[in-house]
Amino acid sequence: MRRPFQCAKLLILQLSLAMLIFPPAGLSAQASPGKISAPPSINARAAVVIDAVTGTLLYAKNPDLALPPASLAKLVTLHIALKEIDSGRLSYEELVEIDPRDCSPQIPYGSAIMYLYPRMKVSIRDLMLGAAVVSGNDAAYALARRISGSNEAFAIRMNEELKELGFDGLTFEEPSGLSERNLVSARQFALFCKLYMEMHPQALQELHSVKSIEFPRLEHSAPGYVPEGRIVQYNRNPLIFNYPGADGLKTGYIIEVGFNMVATANREGTRFIVVTLGGTGSAYSSGGNQRTKDVTGLLDWAFKNFATVSLDPGPLPSPRAWYGAKRTASLRMLQANAVTIPKDRIGELTLGLDVPSMVDAPLARLARIGRMVYYIGEDDVAVIDLVAAEAVPRGNFFRRIFDGFIRFFVNIFGSRER
Structure with missing residues (x-):
């Protein structure tokens, strides 16, 4: 089995080679030999489209521009949590007692939360769903504290992990994406997402395509707090509800960068990954709608023009x-x-x-x-x-x-x- 570092370096090489085969559509309308339509004009400051299997770069707009990822950072947090589970150091069913420092009002007002309450006992599975589905910053903080003891220590773990994987253009100061000092490029984050899906193939079905969660439930009662009624929170990724083949991954927004998204969709054996960073809008709803338009436009263009193909070589020779x-x-x-x-x-x-x-x-x-x-x-x-x-x-x-x-x-x- 290849080490993750080798996988990442290989993917970077594949993208470099792909630039020769398929000049990025954002930089040149003549993408490759063949009849390829012009890509859509997009609002985002930076974007890429890659094939999720081969890593081939199909579209690029400012692919190496460093921008804050906002809540896309939670994918790195989830990656580390999944690694801890794979290693046996963490389990989905483990209950975590929620620290008051990981709850509102310690979380900035108006940011996404899953509504954790001090001294609640919440399973790792629920915290991961809270980070993946409703983009809970409190969930990301609670996972980081359980794994590393603090946000600061967890950020060191994030950067060490990314360095080991070969991603020198992704740096983090905290696990939720709230900080504008977290930085990624569209190109390297797309590569990271490709590797994330390869290392954790269950994540799309078990986390990112889940349409809603019921939280908090009665079992999450804590001193001074008892949940009332059934509380359902919905996935913030609109594509999984209405875009054919979409099954992940994450949206993000902070005022310092605007509207971000990483999405993936699969149709008839062809899967693409789209990353957009720095979308703008006069209001949250209009910016979110424009972000969705950018991503669906790029996915439509990719599915219209490209396919992932595999030919059977038969039994390989044995020299x-x-x-x-x-x-x-x-x-x-x-x-x-x-x-x-x-x-x-x-x-x-x-x-x-x-x-x-x-x-x-x-x-x-x-x-x-x-x-x-x-x-x-x-x-x-x-x-x-x-x-x-x-x-x-x-x-x-x-x-x-x-x-x-x-x-x-x-x-x-x-x-x-x-």
Whole structure:
């Protein structure tokens, strides 16, 4: 399994290569060979569209401009919480006693909250839903305090985690997104979201596509507080209610940046991620509507023009491993077997393998051995590395002598290798 750092670096490389294949639509209307319509004009100051499988960059407007993410920051907070759960250091059912410092009025007036009350006992699952669904700043604070002891310590954890993943353009001072000193770029945040969905595939269904939560419930009674009646809070992402295929992720707003959003949608095996930052509006409702218009316009454009395609290469070859403890080297794909291409070029797509028939041991696991190349005509449009699925250590003395003898005659007579 690839380390997250390797995944992030690989995705950054894929985006760089994609710039050559698909010049960003925000920078050039001629996105690639093929009939591609012009992208919509958008209000946001910065935006990107990427393919969620291949990482191919399809649209870019000021992709590296550093802007506050607002509540998009909660995705990093949720990522760390999910990692803690995966490690066994945290569980969904654990009850957290809510600290008064994580409740209103300590949370700025008018900001999003899930209505935590001091000394409530709330499960980690409810806190995560509160952060993901209703964008509760109090939920983010409570998660941070449980994991790291304070917002400040948790922000250090956020930055360390992002550095390990290879994202040098994402920095945070607190976990909720309230601070304008949190900074991201649209390009790197899209990459982070791609990796987030790969590392936590359950998150879209269990957190981000949940349409509402009932909170607080009677079980959340605390000294001086008893919930009255049924209280339902709805997801702040309008796309999951009315955009076909949409199932996440997050909206955000603070006055210092305006209206932000990261959204994803899947249709017939093609999934895109859209990030928009810095949308404007004369009022909260108009700015939110414009943000939705920007994101749906970019998704519509992407689904109209592009598709994620995968061709079956059949069984991968197993090169002869000379001098090895194993006779052959098993191969695997380092990246996803997929390519993003204009829809009108799908019929022209072909696939080729470039793999040597023989390799020399020792071979490290994930050592690059060959490649799989997607072509449109004679032009290669995507390269997928083929690597050693398992290490092939050097064989013992007798194996090396025997292989040396056989290879001597193979080289002389061109005989078929053993």
